[in-house]
Structures are given as C-alpha cells and as structure tokens.
Amino acid sequence: MFTGIATRYDLANHALSGGLDWWWRRQAAKVVRRWSPRDVLDLATGSGDLALTIQAACPAATVVGADFCEAMLVQARRKGLSPAVLADALDLPFANGTFDVVTVAFGLRNMSSWSRALEEMARVLRPRGHCLILDFSLPAQPLRWLYRPYLHVVLPRVAGWLTGKPDAYTYLGASIEQFPSGPAMCALLAEAGFAEPAFRRLSGGIVTLYTASRPSLGASPAAC
DSSP: OHHHHGGGHHHHHHHHTTTHHHHHHHHHHHHHHHTOOSEEEEETOTTSHHHHHHHHHOTTSEEEEEESOHHHHHHHHHTTOOSEEEOBTTBOSSOTTOEEEEEEESOGGGSSOHHHHHHHHHHHEEEEEEEEEEEEOOOOTTHHHHHHHIIIIIHHHHHHHHHSOTTTTTTHHHHHHHSOOTHHHHHHHHHTTOEEEEEEEEGGGTEEEEEEEOOOTTOOOOOO
C-alpha cells in the first residue's frame, strides 16, 4: 500500500490535515530538542518529514530514518534524509543502546505488534534515553461527532482522489478507533520497560504526543 502511494504521500498528508501535520511535527521536534540528543532514530520515517524536522531543530545530532518500505525511503533520500535505512521496526538491525532518542510518528499504529515495537525501541535506547510517539487519536465530544464522519467518509474519498489509490486509506478510520490512546498507551509503554510515560493531546485530541524514558541500569520502570 505504501509503495503505491509513496510519490503522493506528502501531498495527501498536508491536504488531509489542513496543514496541521507541519505543526504537529514541530511540536515533536521541540520536545526532542529539549533532550539534547546526539543520536536519534526515527522509525516508520516514511518520506522523512519528522526526521528532517528533528534534524533542523537539533543540528548537532545524527538523525537516522528507518522504514520497511523502500519506495518511501526513496522519497526521504530525495528530500535530503541520510542515512535512511531499510528496516523492520519489530526486528531492528541496531545494537542495544545505540540511540539517545527514538521517535515514531503515525507509524506505530500500523505495526503488527505494538508491544514488540515498543520493546525494540527500548532495546536500542541508551539508559536514560527517551522515546517519543506521535499518532492519531479520537477527540472528546463534541468534536468527536464532527470528526468521525470526516474520518470514515470524507477522508478516504479525498485521499483516494489525491493518491489515485482509492483503497489505500479505507483502513485508516478503523485503525485509529482501535489504537490505544492516553492512559492505555502509557500502560503499554510501562509494560515495555519505559519509565515516566506521559501524554499530551494536540488539536483537541485528534493527535496525541507520548513521551517516556528508558530507566537507568538497575532502576525499575515507573507505573503509568
């Protein structure tokens, strides 16, 4: 699916979010900058937008983008992301404790095992390293009444027209409905070995930003 929409992926994202995707990524990059990382891994990097935003915010850091779809990585490299590595987030080709920060934006939801992906993120983080997750969620009422028709009816039709792949976005609404958010995602982070899981809702809860850290050696993960 991602191979089929790779060349029009950015256009669809910007149009369907009304340009808010730029702001969401900048909010994530501001958080990463506060951590002053040396080495950052951006999982499910896609066309590289978050990785490049982080690179601009943290010019002294090395930012590695990783994705399992080569066609998406081609787009990321064309935009200047290097290195961009072909990799499965459930079985990362990196040694334990390689990175100070691991990020994933709008990608964890699509993975076949959320817990396995989180465990891999924890494994490749250094002690006291940080993870950041940015993904869609359902807003509270009354916005939810307006958002659901857009999510399930309007968005798939517009995305199909923009990408030329009318079936590519039919899964999106169901995946967002089923994805754990807020305290439920914090609980998954704690189960994967992360400490201090926290979340912040953006744009009325359409998107949620999660952060957590890998405990120091010998420390116990904090409860959610």
